[in-house]
Amino acid sequence: MAPPRIVQAYAAPPSPYAAGHRGIDLAAATSTVVVAPSDATVHFAGVVVDRPVLTLDHGSGILSSYEPLLADGLTAGDTVTRGSPLGVVGTGAHCSNSCLHVGVRIDGDYVSPLLFFDRVPRSVLLPLRAGGSTDRQARG
Numbered sequence: 001m002a003p004p005r006i007v008q009a010y011a012a013p014p015s016p017y018a019a020g021h022r023g024i025d026l027a028a029a030t031s032t033v034v035v036a037p038s039d040a041t042v043h044f045a046g047v048v049v050d051r052p053v054l055t056l057d058h059g060s061g062i063l064s065s066y067e068p069l070l071a072d073g074l075t076a077g078d079t080v081t082r083g084s085p086l087g088v089v090g091t092g093a094h095c096s097n098s099c100l101h102v103g104v105r106i107d108g109d110y111v112s113p114l115l116f117f118d119r120v121p122r123s124v125l126l127p128l129r130a131g132g133s134t135d136r137q138a139r140g
Helices: 135-139
Strands: 006-008 024-027 034-037 040-048 051-059 063-067 085-089 099-106 109-111
Touching: 040 063, 051 085
Parallel strands: none
Antiparallel strands: 006 024, 024 099, 034 085, 040 051, 051 063, 063 099, 099 109
16 A cells, blocks of 8 residues: 655744644545554543544653544544554645644654654755865865
């Protein structure tokens, strides 16, 4: 099965109360089954404003949230195992009928969910100067 396509990336806000996109949006049609990314405990399952939300506690201060997600029969305190069905993509949220919003918090602070995916782009070191010379090479 192909990994989901990211339709909107994480955009950290400049301050805790400023606008930003505190998660990623994964392409997913309504009724798409969503499975647990890892073993976890249900922290919250319910409606926030106009959308169904599920939040999982992965331990060590890590929470992941999914919206709009209709969590079939899950309640706070339930345990889930990696790969087990959490529910289906519902309606509501900013990309209703076309995506699943995934957010991750560590000790209350939002971070990019891509830190927990295998698809994080690798870092590439670039030369400090045009042409790639170093101080030693420049001094001769």
